[in-house]
Amino acid sequence: MKTILPFLLFLPVVSKAQDAVLDLTKLHSYANQEVPAYLSPDNIPATNRISDIGATLGRVLFYDKRLSNNSTVSCASCHQQENAFGDPAVASQGVAGTTGRHSMRLINARFSAERKFFWDERAPTLEFQTTQPIQDHIEMGFSGADGDPDLSALGVRISELELYQVLFTAVYGSPEITEARMQQALAQFVRSIQSFDSKYDRGFVAAPNPNADFANFTERENQGKRLFMSPPGGASGGAGCAACHRAPTFDIDPNTGHNGVTGSLGGGQDLTNTRSPNLRDVVDADGTPHGPFMHDGSKATLLDVINHYNAIPAVAPGLDRRLVGPPPRPGGPPQQAQRLNLSEIEKESLVSFLGTLTGSSVYKDEKWASPFDSSNDLSFVVLPTVVTFATELEGEGRKIILGAGGVPRVRYLLRTSSDLENWDEGIGVIASNSGELSHEMAAASVAKFFRFVYAPPE
Numbered sequence: 001m002k003t004i005l006p007f008l009l010f011l012p013v014v015s016k017a018q019d020a021v022l023d024l025t026k027l028h029s030y031a032n033q034e035v036p037a038y039l040s041p042d043n044i045p046a047t048n049r050i051s052d053i054g055a056t057l058g059r060v061l062f063y064d065k066r067l068s069n070n071s072t073v074s075c076a077s078c079h080q081q082e083n084a085f086g087d088p089a090v091a092s093q094g095v096a097g098t099t100g101r102h103s104m105r106l107i108n109a110r111f112s113a114e115r116k117f118f119w120d121e122r123a124p125t126l127e128f129q130t131t132q133p134i135q136d137h138i139e140m141g142f143s144g145a146d147g148d149p150d151l152s153a154l155g156v157r158i159s160e161l162e163l164y165q166v167l168f169t170a171v172y173g174s175p176e177i178t179e180a181r182m183q184q185a186l187a188q189f190v191r192s193i194q195s196f197d198s199k200y201d202r203g204f205v206a207a208p209n210p211n212a213d214f215a216n217f218t219e220r221e222n223q224g225k226r227l228f229m230s231p232p233g234g235a236s237g238g239a240g241c242a243a244c245h246r247a248p249t250f251d252i253d254p255n256t257g258h259n260g261v262t263g264s265l266g267g268g269q270d271l272t273n274t275r276s277p278n279l280r281d282v283v284d285a286d287g288t289p290h291g292p293f294m295h296d297g298s299k300a301t302l303l304d305v306i307n308h309y310n311a312i313p314a315v316a317p318g319l320d321r322r323l324v325g326p327p328p329r330p331g332g333p334p335q336q337a338q339r340l341n342l343s344e345i346e347k348e349s350l351v352s353f354l355g356t357l358t359g360s361s362v363y364k365d366e367k368w369a370s371p372f373d374s375s376n377d378l379s380f381v382v383l384p385t386v387v388t389f390a391t392e393l394e395g396e397g398r399k400i401i402l403g404a405g406g407v408p409r410v411r412y413l414l415r416t417s418s419d420l421e422n423w424d425e426g427i428g429v430i431a432s433n434s435g436e437l438s439h440e441m442a443a444a445s446v447a448k449f450f451r452f453v454y455a456p457p458e
């Protein structure tokens with residue numbers, strides 16, 4: 001016979017009272033999010049599966065301005081939740097100037113078949129990517145050059161904060177801060193950011209054929225979808241977008257050249273950009289663009305984007321072969337880039353279709369929002385608020401089983417008292433990987449009162 005009584009001990013909040021409180025004993029769900037069955041495999045490496053506590057550490061790092069040299073810039077300064085984790089500015093403000101390319105949206109990064117990141121794919125993995133902005137002189141300023149401190153100085157800075165001592169212990173079993181640990185946690189958080197509650201998803205679930213019309217779409221949206229999905233040329237004359245931006249994730253085809261947008265924010269030409277963020281959430285629910293678009297932010301609206309593909313200015317070296325026009329005739333004009341000859345209505349239909357790829361929860365869900373308050377402060381809960389108490393018959397006597405929800409891998413002391421005044425030294429109890437605290441003792445002991453105490457890493 002086992003009876004379990006919820007047993008409220010006390011409500012312990014570490015540090016001073018504040019608006020923003022992160023309860024590390026009750027984590028948001030990142031590991032087991034619902035993912036539509038029609039998605040192809042993702043780019044999560046076997047060595048960095050998403051855990052709730054790992055993504056929580058990533059979330060705190062992502063929003064912490066102390067990760068920049070002068071503590072004014074976090075990842076979220078340029079990757080803003082309300083803007084689909086992009087930035088409405090053409091160039092984003094870093095600690096020492098503005099970025100050389102436009103900030104990329106980060107939604108559904110987990111589902112890109114292209115595993116190399118950045119516009120020019122210079123980061124071999126998402127893990128590698130995540131500490132590049134920190135080590136960039138302009139963006140976050142721990143470059144180790146140009147008078148900047150290096151990444152180890154950042155490690156020293158944040159290793160002094162109890163928040164990170166607890167979080168790194170909770171994720172990795174010890175408080176040591178290394179670049180690899182930061183990379184893993186940041187990548188877990190970025191991969192957790194997903195958006196699959198769009199009109200397109202509802203249509204696709206109802207009739208899972210990307211080439212058929214969707215019953216929940218307007219005529220315009222269906223026309224735009226047909227244009228997007230069909231190759232250019234021929235009688236049906238589509239716009240050929242899906243060859244590179246592939247349904248249903250709308251991520252970029254890994255074998256893509258550049259698309260003829262060759263400008264550079266620093267002036268001159270840039271022919272290296274062969275990756276695009278996927279085309280989900282390119283506009284807000286009301287159609288406001290989450291642009292500007294392209295690596296140089298040169299297209300303010302989706303109509304500007306479509307006008308580009310409708311008449312690509314020139315065949316610059318490296319232009320994707322699918323965007324090059326028919327071979328030139330001898331003695332005729334030089335080879336042209338793609339001409340789609342879309343009508344104004346067809347262009348508007350494409351814009352309407354792209355609007356169906358926008359979700360809603362990704363903009364609102366607290367698990368992807370800043371855990372900090374407006375003055376960059378954060379309180380966090382590490383002590384269990386509810387302790388369960390069970391007794392079991394065992395041989396001659398009875399035993400007591402205490403259980404509680406703590407922070408994964410963190411060490412607590414279970415202290416007992418018979419009068420609420422004198423407490424014993426306590427017994428060390430380490431929370432399991434999923435945060436469970438559990439301890440058994442003989443009921444013969446005189447203790448009547450129990451509490452878990454946080455035992456900071458030594």
Ligand code: HEC
Nearest residue numbers: 074075078092093094099101102103104117118119133139
């Ligand atoms: C000052 C602005 C700024 C800050 C701060 C910043 N980023 Fe970025 N981010 C950018 C820009 C600009 C790009 C595109 C750069 C390029 O391709 O050269 C980018 C690209 C990315 C990408 C690549 C997306 C893709 O699909 O290829 C990821 C992931 C990313 N950032 C994550 C982060 C993380 C994590 C942090 C914090 C550690 C961060 N960023 C901090 C501006 C910023």
Ligand code: HEC
Nearest residue numbers: 239240241244259261273274275276277293294295309320
């Ligand atoms: C040959 C491959 C290819 C085709 C076909 C193609 N694109 Fe792209 N697209 C790209 C590449 C590569 C980029 C990133 C280029 C850059 O920024 O320099 C991109 C960028 C974009 C962007 C900007 C994304 C952002 O986050 O700024 C949009 C929107 C877009 N394409 C829509 C379309 C539409 C609509 C069509 C069809 C009319 C289309 N694309 C056809 C390869 C292609």
